[in-house]
Amino acid sequence: DAGVTQSPTHLIKTRGQQVTLRCSPKSGHDTVSWYQQALGQGPQFIFQYYEEEERQRGNFPDRFSGHQFPNYSSELNVNALLLGDSALYLCASSLRGAHSPLHFGNGTRLTVT
Amino acid sequence: AQTVTQSQPEMSVQEAETVTLSCTYDTSESDYYLFWYKQPPSxxxxxxxxxxxxKQQNATENRFSVNFQKAAKSFSLKISDSQLGDAAMYFCxxxxxxxxxGTILRVKS
Incomplete structure (x- = not known):
């Protein structure tokens, strides 16, 4: 049973560029959440997708957008990259509802230079 | 807005001993879920x-248990019989x- 997979593992981009990160949820899960984790800090909630719609959003600017596909996989897009966007981006899948625990991927390490 | 506070940046425990990690939170909701997650170096x-x-009853999973105090908005994690593999960052x-x-837990052999 494959868990949550994220690609790519590492990414280096230049300020002002755009980036797309990808996530495939654990089999049986229908909800995907994205988090930004700065070094040595806790994950910060970006947004959550269910039934191909953004259902909840954290305190992130519109430069951060996403998408969920009919097969439940998801993408996170970040436009106009800033140095401060450098972080580990975590994708987590779950069932709908606060009761369902998160299953995390290994993350994508984004470095903006 | 809800907040979660972990006041211990780092903790150490001797192998086979018990350690408690603290967590407090703030919310105006009455129905919610609290979790502890572990992030190993990998x-x-x-x-x-x-x-x-x-639920009044504190959750337990093998060597891991919580002390949930709803009125005090406290949710601590107790790890019994600590093992080297418990070394990780723990998030409430x-x-x-x-x-x-997060709290970094170091386990000494």
Whole structure:
């Protein structure tokens, strides 16, 4: 049973560029959440997708957008990259509802230079 | 807005001993879920334990248990018989939305 997979593992981009990160949820899960984790800090909630719609959003600017596909996989897009966007981006899948625990991927390490 | 606070940036424990990690939170909701997640150095975060706010009974998973004090908005994690494999960053989380800053747990042999 494959868990949550994220690609790519590492990414280096230049300020002002755009980036797309990808996530495939654990089999049986229908909800995907994205988090930004700065070094040595806790994950910060970006947004959550269910039934191909953004259902909840954290305190992130519109430069951060996403998408969920009919097969439940998801993408996170970040436009106009800033140095401060450098972080580990975590994708987590779950069932709908606060009761369902998160299953995390290994993350994508984004470095903006 | 909900907040989660972990006041211990780092903790150490001797192998086979017991350690407690602290977590406090703030919310105006009455029904919610609290979680402890573990992030080993390999970085994949995994669930340790879950507590439903409307349940009085503290959750237990093998060597891991919680002390949930709803009125005090406190949710501590107790690890008994600590093992070297318990060394990791531990995060307290409110629902899926808010995570604490984490506590690094070091286990000494």
């Amino acid at each position: 970085r994949q975060m995994i669930l340790v334990i879950r507590q439903e706010a409307y 989380a409110y629902n899926k939305l808010v995570f604490g800053a």
